[in-house]
Amino acid sequence: MSQLEELQVSLSDTDIFLTHFHSDHTGLSTDLIQPGSKLMISAKDANMLGIYGRTLRWKERNERFLKDGFPPDLMEETWKQNPARSAVAEPYGDYVRLYEGDVMKYGDYVLKCIDTAGHTPGHMCLYHEESGTIFLGDHILFDITPNIVWWGEMEDALGTYLSNLDKLTALDITVPLPGHRHWAGISVYERIQQLKRHHTRRLEEICEILSVFPGLNAYEIAGDVSWKIRAKNWEAFPVSQKWFAVGEVMAHLDHLISGGFVRRLENETGKYLYYLN
Numbered sequence: 001m002s003q004l005e006e007l008q009v010s011l012s013d014t015d016i017f018l019t020h021f022h023s024d025h026t027g028l029s030t031d032l033i034q035p036g037s038k039l040m041i042s043a044k045d046a047n048m049l050g051i052y053g054r055t056l057r058w059k060e061r062n063e064r065f066l067k068d069g070f071p072p073d074l075m076e077e078t079w080k081q082n083p084a085r086s087a088v089a090e091p092y093g094d095y096v097r098l099y100e101g102d103v104m105k106y107g108d109y110v111l112k113c114i115d116t117a118g119h120t121p122g123h124m125c126l127y128h129e130e131s132g133t134i135f136l137g138d139h140i141l142f143d144i145t146p147n148i149v150w151w152g153e154m155e156d157a158l159g160t161y162l163s164n165l166d167k168l169t170a171l172d173i174t175v176p177l178p179g180h181r182h183w184a185g186i187s188v189y190e191r192i193q194q195l196k197r198h199h200t201r202r203l204e205e206i207c208e209i210l211s212v213f214p215g216l217n218a219y220e221i222a223g224d225v226s227w228k229i230r231a232k233n234w235e236a237f238p239v240s241q242k243w244f245a246v247g248e249v250m251a252h253l254d255h256l257i258s259g260g261f262v263r264r265l266e267n268e269t270g271k272y273l274y275y276l277n
């Protein structure tokens with residue numbers, strides 16, 4: 001609140017645009033929004049904040065993670081301590097639902113909504129063409145890598161993400177504003193290439209693991225991937241980080257399957273196992 005006062009933001013004259021539904025980007029929005037102001041988010045991510053997102057989606061996700069080898073006792077632990085659930089925005093029935101290409105006008109400013117699904121099913125950036133400014137949310141971060149995990153709502157979240165990285169190369173961007181940390185000096189176009197290389201390396205690593213150990217599940221593959229994290233080994237990963245790591249591997253596996261490189265088989269106990277094609 002004190003920062004808003006410092007910027008002399010009058011909340012009663014302020015609409016709020018949410019890049020995506022994650023709690024660290026939406027948690028307080030329902031407290032800040034004033035009667036008569038608009039609280040805006042993509043239609044897809046508005047669904048994630050509704051009853052579906054709050055209950056059914058988690059049930060579906062947990063079931064899928066168990067099929068992919070996530071241990072049930074760890075699943076219960078993540079369920080208890082997940083900040084995505086505890087810091088979630090209050091229920092709100094009146095989101096303005098945005099779609100690709102929607103335009104908003106504030107005085108002389110024209111802002112365009114750019115669908116950048118991948119990090120979440122309805123992630124959106126906001127672009128001010130005249131100044132080359134873009135509000136990136138978590139689509140592109142500069143000193144950390146946005147995490148791309150499996151979504152039941154998307155057939156190939158990573159593939160969608162990668163093509164939505166390419167989508168930004170067609171825009172003239174001179175001021176990229178990421179949702180976390182800093183814009184670290186390099187251009188958004190260089191950062192896009194770095195992020196694509198990062199995912200290519202991870203895809204290659206997963207294929208390498210499967211060439212040596214065919215028939216692993218996603219949890220086991222995640223244990224063999226080299227992660228940048230301050231933990232001695234896979235066993236020492238905090239459980240919440242394990243959950244993200246497995247979700248990342250699942251998204252990479254979906255992408256390898258859609259490219260025809262990997263196949264998924266279900267064993268007699270209903271668990272998914274992965275093989276190179």
Ligand SMILES: [Zn+2]
Binds near residue numbers: 022138
């Ligand atoms: Zn996020």
